[in-house]
Amino acid sequence: MNISRVKIVRQQVQGNPERTRRIALFDFDGTLVSSHLWSGLLKYYLRKREKFFSIFCFLAGNLALTPFWKIGLISTKKYYQRWGEDMAQLMKGVETKRAKEIFDQLTDDYLLPTLKKNAFEKLKKHQQDGYLTVLISGSFEELIKAVSSRLNIDFSIGTELEVVKNKFSGKIIPPLCFAQRKTEKVKQFLADNNLAIDFEKSFAYSDSIFDLPMLELVANPVAVEPDKELLKIAKTRGWQII
Numbered sequence: 001m002n003i004s005r006v007k008i009v010r011q012q013v014q015g016n017p018e019r020t021r022r023i024a025l026f027d028f029d030g031t032l033v034s035s036h037l038w039s040g041l042l043k044y045y046l047r048k049r050e051k052f053f054s055i056f057c058f059l060a061g062n063l064a065l066t067p068f069w070k071i072g073l074i075s076t077k078k079y080y081q082r083w084g085e086d087m088a089q090l091m092k093g094v095e096t097k098r099a100k101e102i103f104d105q106l107t108d109d110y111l112l113p114t115l116k117k118n119a120f121e122k123l124k125k126h127q128q129d130g131y132l133t134v135l136i137s138g139s140f141e142e143l144i145k146a147v148s149s150r151l152n153i154d155f156s157i158g159t160e161l162e163v164v165k166n167k168f169s170g171k172i173i174p175p176l177c178f179a180q181r182k183t184e185k186v187k188q189f190l191a192d193n194n195l196a197i198d199f200e201k202s203f204a205y206s207d208s209i210f211d212l213p214m215l216e217l218v219a220n221p222v223a224v225e226p227d228k229e230l231l232k233i234a235k236t237r238g239w240q241i242i
Helices: 003-015 037-048 052-063 066-070 076-091 096-114 117-128 141-151 180-192 209-215 228-237
Strands: 023-026 132-140 155-164 167-173 203-206 220-223
Touching: 023 117, 037 052, 037 076, 037 096, 052 076, 066 076, 076 132, 076 155, 076 167, 096 141, 096 167, 117 132, 117 203, 132 141, 132 180, 141 155, 155 180, 180 209, 203 209, 209 220, 209 228, 220 228
Parallel strands: 023 132, 023 203, 132 155, 203 220
Antiparallel strands: 155 167
């Protein structure tokens, strides 16, 4: 979304705080697209012949935990969270200007070509019907902004990267936008922007059981090619499944 349109949307939703709006929340990785940021970053750097040491450390540190995860000594939630937090290592030392170029290229060449047709059609329909659309993901906020701009999504929420002297430090600014923290970020965002939402008429889309708190925020949760745990809950509760 371009800057001028962001300003217009903010003025519209903030101008009358008593007016409730319908919202459509979309997870990104696995919901709107089938690809994932971490694998895209690895392919980008390998193609550029860059950051071999960072890639090694990232993969070695996380793959070492895989056996413990598979036998149940580490929960799936903690395993995924570790991957999400450590992914910031792949951006260590990258200037913010260069990072924008990287995220733009990943968006155009790697992520958006894997848009899921059914989920994307839902997004377009909500936009046509006047919903506020929000893209929320554990991926880097700067990347999520690039995606939102191209898809005309009103707002984006992601994991913030720490910047030191105009370069990424290789760390996130906690918390990781994941599981319950994702829901908390949505609530905080709505409060900060003085957005009154009609949750009974709102929608949320995700593929993961870890987004259950976000899905439960609204009266119309939608499971998009859900994992086994989310599929079971969606069927039990009569949620829409696509």
